[in-house]
Amino acid sequence: MEDIALKDLWKAQDEKLDRTMKLNLYLLESLQKQKAESRLNSLARFKGWAVVLGVVWVLFLGLLIYGNRLQNIYFTVSIGMILIFNILAVAVYIKHIVLIRQLDYSKSITDTQKKLSELQASTFNTRFLLLQTPFYCTWFWSTEMIEGSGIKFWLIAVPIALLFTLLAIWLYRNLVPGKMHKKWVRSLIMSTPEHTSVMKAQDFLNEIAEFKKG
Amino acid sequence: MQNNKEEFLERISAHKLIIYKICNAYCKNRYDRDDLAQEISYQLWRSYDHFNGSVKFSTWMYRVALNVAITFYRKTKKAEAVIQLTEADTEVEDKHEDRAELEKNILILQQFINELNELDKALMILYLEEKGYSEIAEILGITETNVATKISRIKDKLKQKFSTINN
Numbered sequence: 001m002e003d004i005a006l007k008d009l010w011k012a013q014d015e016k017l018d019r020t021m022k023l024n025l026y027l028l029e030s031l032q033k034q035k036a037e038s039r040l041n042s043l044a045r046f047k048g049w050a051v052v053l054g055v056v057w058v059l060f061l062g063l064l065i066y067g068n069r070l071q072n073i074y075f076t077v078s079i080g081m082i083l084i085f086n087i088l089a090v091a092v093y094i095k096h097i098v099l100i101r102q103l104d105y106s107k108s109i110t111d112t113q114k115k116l117s118e119l120q121a122s123t124f125n126t127r128f129l130l131l132q133t134p135f136y137c138t139w140f141w142s143t144e145m146i147e148g149s150g151i152k153f154w155l156i157a158v159p160i161a162l163l164f165t166l167l168a169i170w171l172y173r174n175l176v177p178g179k180m181h182k183k184w185v186r187s188l189i190m191s192t193p194e195h196t197s198v199m200k201a202q203d204f205l206n207e208i209a210e211f212k213k214g
Numbered sequence: 215m216q217n218n219k220e221e222f223l224e225r226i227s228a229h230k231l232i233i234y235k236i237c238n239a240y241c242k243n244r245y246d247r248d249d250l251a252q253e254i255s256y257q258l259w260r261s262y263d264h265f266n267g268s269v270k271f272s273t274w275m276y277r278v279a280l281n282v283a284i285t286f287y288r289k290t291k292k293a294e295a296v297i298q299l300t301e302a303d304t305e306v307e308d309k310h311e312d313r314a315e316l317e318k319n320i321l322i323l324q325q326f327i328n329e330l331n332e333l334d335k336a337l338m339i340l341y342l343e344e345k346g347y348s349e350i351a352e353i354l355g356i357t358e359t360n361v362a363t364k365i366s367r368i369k370d371k372l373k374q375k376f377s378t379i380n381n
Contacts (some may be wrong), residue, residue: 001303006323006342006369006372007342007344009316009319009320009323010323010342010343012316012320013229013320013323013324014235037246042289075312083296084301104261104264105261105277105278105281105282106258106261106265106274106277106278106281107277107281107355108277108352108353108354108355109277109280109281109284109333109336109353109354109355110333110354110355110356111355112281113281113284113285116285159247204288207331207333210355211333211334211358212355212356214357214359214360214363214364
């Protein structure tokens with residue numbers, strides 16, 4: 001099958017093309033309304049909801065700190081650290097939404113698809129949230145508790161907090177895109193709500209890299 | 215704004231076959247084709263203000279339409295029925311022999327393109343649309359040498375497919 005024959009075949013299918021699809025070019029105003037319904041905006045919508053929930057959570061934590069008024073230093077520091085991590089996560093998600101909105105579909109296919117897939121796989125960018133885990137083991141500590149429980153505090157509460165600290169640091173260092181080929185990393189990603197899009201995006205990033213290599 | 219709108223409509227209307235072809239290549243389902251055509255129209259209109267003429271209008275349009283189609287396809291991809299050649303397709307039936315042969319070959323080509331991954335599909339559409347290697351490279355963001363190598367590989371596979379089915 002020669003080049004010309006292939007191109008002739010492609011042209012010959014023109015008359016069989018489905019042209020009944022709605023190409024509402026003459027209703028441009030209604031296309032503006034489509035913005036909200038656009039299937040391509042689902043990623044921005046998901047991140048938008050995450051920002052809303054994040055802001056509610058941050059406000060709640062802020063209220064807790066305000067209510068405690070430094071009565072318990074362990075509580076204030078722990079909740080304060082959790083608050084800082086969550087403020088950073090909300091900021092990262094807002095940045096993602098801005099980048100999604102600014103995505104330029106008129107750039108080259110590999111560049112645009114790479115940017116989009118990186119945004120879809122951006123769950124990795126919020127993995128620093130793992131580092132807040134140890135503070136969930138310390139917020140209920142108090143001077144009374146430490147003095148009252150004696151050795152039990154040092155044998156149970158402290159080792160648990162240390163264990164979570166080490167686990168959080170280890171996960172933070174190992175849960176990276178470069179280790180997606182490892183079964184446990186994929187299993188862990190599978191447990192997040194964004195798992196399908198993250199894994200697909202990561203696989204597509206590999207495909208794009210292969211495509212560019214030739 | 216009104217002039218801009220008129221100009222946009224005129225230019226898009228002159229190239230709308232591109233949109234039809236891309237929608238047909240990326241969506242087998244009629245309803246998905248409708249949605250994709252809408253998405254492409256919306257993104258073209260949204261991007262038109264930024265079109266500054268630094269590349270050809272068709273290059274710009276192919277970039278937007280293919281980017282939207284690939285993104286859309288990846289979001290809606292499901293176990294779509296691959297176009298299968300049935301016995302009826304391969305039979306000459308009562309039709310004129312040449313016509314039947316042509317229709318069979320169109321179906322083989324469609325099936326082949328349907329089986330390609332998103333990026334190879336874009337490459338093949340651009341090649342069949344008779345775009346030059348430099349324009350294809352510009353649209354896809356890869357080198358001309360890479361375009362030539364990939365097209366040659368895909369064509370070899372396609373030739374094999376035609377010879378297997380036709381023999």
